[in-house]
Amino acid sequence: MGKQACYLAVDFGTSNVHVTLIDQQTAEAVAGANKKYRWYTPAADQIELDADEMWTASEEAVADAIRRGGTGISVAAMTFSFFGDNITPVDGNGNALYKMLPGFCGRSHREVETIDREIGADRYGDITGNTLTTLSSASKILWLRRNRPEIFAQAKAFYTNQQYVMHKLGFGDIQDRTMAARKLAYDVKEDKWSAPILDVCGMAEEQLGRDIVESQTVVGKVRHYGRVDLGGMVPVTIGCHDVSASLLAAGVKTDKIETLGVLMGTYEQIGYFSDKFITGCNDFGDSLIFSCCYNSPFKGKYTVMDAFPTAGAMLEWYCKNLLMNPKADIGEMIAKADLQKESRLFVLPYMENYHGAVVGMSLATTLDDIFAALLRSLAYQFIACIDYIKGTADGIFCNIHFGGGGSRSDKLIELRADLLNARVGRMRNIELPSLGSCILASLGNGWSKTVEEAQSQVRNGVLYFEPNDANGKRQRASYETYKKLSADYLRNH
Structure with a gap:
């Protein structure tokens, strides 16, 4: 009897790397492993990660997943998904010179002001498809130039996590188009690095990387993942940005408007594929929504x-x-939370921009009350995102499909269905970035000829949730109060 052929999917999240062995025939998860890595906070507005720690964590997770898979499996292909908006300066040998600067690090406010002054926020948005904020890796590179000139001078390149991993595997500084675009110095319509942004930041194209390929590209074969023996020569698909991979696994079509995909994790991200560039990035307005339009895997x-x-x-x-209690069981806490209780307590969860607030507390307010209000506020933010993204599409979305770690809770999905007053679905396999990267591997290795065929082969069923009318009316009334409170607060802070 032959061995069970599996994809080895490696998904780099903002705080964990998830490695999953996925059966090539059934798309079922065979075995998996997670490893955490640290966030460093050298100052109040600074967050850093360590590229080498991430790599080591991925080695350990790959080893654990293969060990758990047992001797009856064989790795047919390795494939990847990555969180975006990050940069690590490296020397000529690809070694990190400084910590990784992720998009959610807010240190580059002054550099954003410089880019706004020299290029303009509207023009920047038209070039990158992104609102001009400290998410921009270009602004982080300019920060290094100003604040760590010795690092900037030594930097031969500025790698994303994708490039760092590809270099570790022996493939140089290669990157796919989605991750190049997420450096936010890329002209997404012209499909090239933006000369105006390069000029302002003092960068050269070579430092950002010229070897840009399609997301399904098989970049080569490896026998080892670092110190881990894979048991044979394995083709490596470069993969893509985790959101784009998630949309594929959520059943989002590339040829028509039909389904919205939702990835619930550190970010709650909602999206679809479009044949045209969508102008008018949200400027954070009254609800601090982050919206963008960038190159897809295709x-x-x-x-x-x-x-x-x-x-x-x-x-x-x-x-x-x-x-x-940083080790508290969040799933258990969600299960116990009373989300239908009448409450005048609201959380404004705008922590990234120093606008976070808890409003409506009394001497009787408990931590449980605050936690429930926080869960409701995240659902309200989801609805604000839905309201905005629907206005960008020419067609009508018939389905909303959820995945990611945050979607495990029925209660959180039901709350969103109630607020929408519409049926919503949760994918059977919620590890959307990993499953989406397998779809790309199927295409890249020639096991499927079209995106639709690959989505069919790497199938993912849906469990649907119906709205509760009474709960929905109460929650939608609360959402209207939240919107007014949020708008008033943000205008004055």
Whole structure:
């Protein structure tokens, strides 16, 4: 009897790397492993990660997943998904010179002002498809130039996490188009690095990388993942940005408007694929929605995305700083939370921009009350994203499909269905970035000829949730109060 052929999917999240062995025939998860890595906070507005720690964590997770898979499996292909908006300066040998600067690090406010002054926020948005904020890796590179000139001078390149991993595997500084676009110095319509942004930041094209390929590209074969023996020569698909991969796994079509995909994690991200560039990035307005339009895994198409930057991160913040228990079981806490209780307590979860607030507390307010209000506020932010993204599409979305770690809770999905007053679905396999990267591997290795065929082969069923009318009316009334409170607060702070 032959061995069970599996994809080895490696998904780099903002705080964990998830490695999953996925059966090539059934798309079922065979075995998996997670490894955490640290966030460093050298100053109040600074967050850093360590590229080498991420690599080591991925080695350990790959080793654990293969060990758990047992001797009866064989790795047919390795494939990847990556969180975007990050940069690591490296020397000529690809070694990190400084910590990784992620998009959610807010240190580059002055550099954003410089880019705004020299290029203009509207023009920047038209070039990159992105609102001009500290998410921009270009602004982080300019920060290094000004504040760590010795690092900037030594930097031969500025790698994304994708490039760092590809270099570790022996493939140089290669990157796919989605991750190049997420450096936010890329002209997404012209499909090249933006000369005006390069000039302002003092960068050269060579430092950002000229070897840009399609997301399904098989970049080569490896026998080892670092120190881990894979048991044979394995083809490596470069993969893409985690949101684009998630949309594929959520059943979002590349040829028509039909389904919205939702990835619930550190960010709550909502999106679809478009044949045209969507102008008019949201400027954070009254609800601090982050929206963008950037290159999809498929040439000539775009990923249109809305996101709320501190969704899952807010739950971790609550456990660490209010509950004083960073290891608390968030799933158990959600299960116990009373989300239907009448309450005048609201959380404005805008922590990334120093606008976070808890409003409506009394001497009787408990931590449980705050946690429930926080969960409701994240659902309200989701609805704000839905309201915005619907206005960017020519067609009508018939389905909304959820995945990601935050979607495990029936209660959170039901709350969103109630607020929408519409049926919503949760994918059977919620590890959307990993499953989406397998779809790309199927295409890249020639096991399927079209995106639709690959989605069919790497199938993912849907469990649907119906709205509760009474709960929905009460929650929608609360949402209207939240919107007014949020708008008034943001105008004055």
